[in-house]
Amino acid sequence: MIIGIGIMLLTFGLMEVKAWLMHKYVLHGFLWKLHRSHHTPKKSFFEWNDLFFAYYGLLAMLCFIYGSENMDFRFWIGAGISLYGFLYFVVHDLYIHRRLKIFGKADNVYLRALDIAHRVHHKTRGRDGSESFGMLWVHPKFIRLAKKTASQRNVAGGTLLN
Template sequence: MTTLGAVAVTTATFLGMEFVAWFMHRFVLHGPLWFLHRSHHVRHPHRFERNDFFFLFYGSLSMLLIVFGSESHDFRFWMGVGIASYGTLYFFVHDVLIHGRLRFWRKSRNTYLRALNMAHKMHHKTTGRDGSEEFGLLWVSPRYFQLALRRPAPTRVLKSKAVD
């Protein structure tokens, strides 16, 4: 496969994963697999939740595509790379930035990231299976951009050492 073809397949797969994630979240996780996804919508004292098992499905799919396409670096390999890339970004945006599961990134002054965070918080406003909105990860409704632009960005206060 040519370099251009590899980039095209990886990019198309990455972008397609946003639709797959939205569809699965809306119709499967808030549908027949709610019994697993529910753990993500309620407060709990545990570090992990049943919802975390979903990464096994996408991780396994990505791994299988990479393994079976690695000998010839055909489209399967690059599809696996696209899914893995989306999964990596999903982890950092969703688990690290939005939910703070790793505490190294607290607040952002970036309008897009603030709008994304607002949309996700709106999704979690409902703790039940029904009534949620904003099921995607990277695509944000324009109304949240407007809100992010109207609300001031968080200020950063640098702690300075006391001068004697």
């Protein structure tokens, strides 16, 4: 069980690395066709980019199917992928992009930094020239920016968004 939880946490950490690499080199690379829907103004609730959720969902499901027979490492890898996918959805889709109006602006410096970093990512509408490809790991410069703008966040949020 302890080893299983270790595998799950390791998978979770590796998923952030994988998400960063995928985002930078695949989504802003040869799969830009799908990811472009996430960088252009929305036309409907769903985007082609959502297919990536289905991809990770399928991956986790296969891990659960094959790993739950003997509760082996595959089960815990599936749990790590699911945990990451869930948090990614909450942070990226619900908190940052507000696809469902559940969360307001956070006061927490880390959450503010994630928001700023991802908005900087979205400043570029095209395939090239973007930055901040990760999700839960944030560059320290955005933490500093979030601290600095905590008191005047409306002004800062406004300039970053435009």
